[in-house]
Amino acid sequence: MNVSRADAEADGSTLSNFESLFRLHYDAQVKRAFLMTGSHEAAHDVVSKAMTTVYQRMAELDEPVLYMSRCVMNGCRDWGRRHVRWSKLVRPGPFVEPAQVDGALDRVELADALAALPHRQRAAIVLRYYGRESESRIAQVLGCRPGTVGSLIHRGLAALRKDLT
Amino acid sequence: MNLPLEDFEQRLASTLDSLADDVQLDGPMRPDVQSLTSGSDRPSRHLNGSRPAFVMAMAAALILGLLAAGRVSPTTWIEPVTGGAPTSEVVVWLEVGTTDTEAARIQQEIDGRSEVAWLVYYDAEASYAEFVEFFADEPEVLDVVSAESVPTSFHVVLVGDPAPFARWIETFEPVDTVDLAPES
Numbered sequence: 343m344n345v346s347r348a349d350a351e352a353d354g355s356t357l358s359n360f361e362s363l364f365r366l367h368y369d370a371q372v373k374r375a376f377l378m379t380g381s382h383e384a385a386h387d388v389v390s391k392a393m394t395t396v397y398q399r400m401a402e403l404d405e406p407v408l409y410m411s412r413c414v415m416n417g418c419r420d421w422g423r424r425h426v427r428w429s430k431l432v433r434p435g436p437f438v439e440p441a442q443v444d445g446a447l448d449r450v451e452l453a454d455a456l457a458a459l460p461h462r463q464r465a466a467i468v469l470r471y472y473g474r475e476s477e478s479r480i481a482q483v484l485g486c487r488p489g490t491v492g493s494l495i496h497r498g499l500a501a502l503r504k505d506l507t
Numbered sequence: 508m509n510l511p512l513e514d515f516e517q518r519l520a521s522t523l524d525s526l527a528d529d530v531q532l533d534g535p536m537r538p539d540v541q542s543l544t545s546g547s548d549r550p551s552r553h554l555n556g557s558r559p560a561f562v563m564a565m566a567a568a569l570i571l572g573l574l575a576a577g578r579v580s581p582t583t584w585i586e587p588v589t590g591g592a593p594t595s596e597v598v599v600w601l602e603v604g605t606t607d608t609e610a611a612r613i614q615q616e617i618d619g620r621s622e623v624a625w626l627v628y629y630d631a632e633a634s635y636a637e638f639v640e641f642f643a644d645e646p647e648v649l650d651v652v653s654a655e656s657v658p659t660s661f662h663v664v665l666v667g668d669p670a671p672f673a674r675w676i677e678t679f680e681p682v683d684t685v686d687l688a689p690e691s
Contacts, residue, residue: 357544364540382530387536390543446521447522449525452522452523471520474520502515502519503515
């Protein structure tokens with residue numbers, strides 16, 4: 343098969359763009375996925391799969407970062423669904439180590455409370471308070487209306503405050 | 508302690524930052540661009556095998572217990588999606604000696620509930636495949652478990668509070684246990 347120069351340049355451009363995306367966003371997405379799943383392995387696995395999907399569709403994506411964020415959150419949801427099936431056989435170690443951080447909440451209590459939230463509330467909380475994303479951006483990632491995001495954050499915050507204060 | 512909302516939000520943000528910094532960013536779990544773009548050699552689950560030994564021992568013991576109890580598995584049977592908005596999830600584990608007919612009867616009971624939005628039956632083959640994936644890096648566990656010894660189950664997505672459903676389905680034979688999942 344002959345590959346035209348234009349095709350080769352397009353492929354090179356896609357790879358170059360993907361490399362930039364990987365360099366700029368991989369770590370941040372892994373941190374989000376870690377907060378969502380509580381698992382180092384799951385976080386890397388989910389983000390790796392999301393990145394592969396982004397690469398495969400790179401040429402057709404208007405907003406690859408948004409698409410990647412969606413893939414990561416969907417991957418975290420799917421991981422959670424599979425995880426619960428074996429959770430009674432799998433007893434992972436503590437999500438986090440306790441540590442004193444000035445002006446912060448109890449880390450272990452927060453990790454437990456976060457894990458107990460329904461997926462969409464947890465996602466909204468992580469995107470808002472860790473990712474510092476706007477409600478409209480969170481709505482795009484979660485595929486819902488901005489008003490729904492407000493409700494998810496409100497309910498998630500109420501549950502966390504009840505558990506932590 | 509009853510923090511004002513604004514203070515709580517600030518502390519929440521700084522604590523999430525602190526938790527996120529715990530993640531292991533480097534090491535064998537981290538892929539490189541080539542592995543992500545080559546279509547093969549993608550990173551797999553549980554690459555670092557960091558789960559403590561006692562966890563594997565506990566899992567093996569639990570599974571051996573199930574094995575000793577003589578669980579059996581129905582044949583392949585996947586129930587289609589019934590529609591609806593999922594808000595909570597429940598796993599219904601089946602009891603010792605469950606037959607195809609008994610599993611079908613439980614499925615019929617579950618499917619008859621108005622709050623059930625989605626239902627899938629994990630037969631022995633599907634359960635074992637998922638089990639192998641989950642314990643891929645723990646041969647100590649996989650060595651003591653065969654396809655026949657992994658319990659079968661229904662995975663149910665419900666609209667509304669799952670607790671009444673769980674209490675109801677637990678009364679049926681041959682339902683063993685019911686696990687609630689904090690997912691929606």
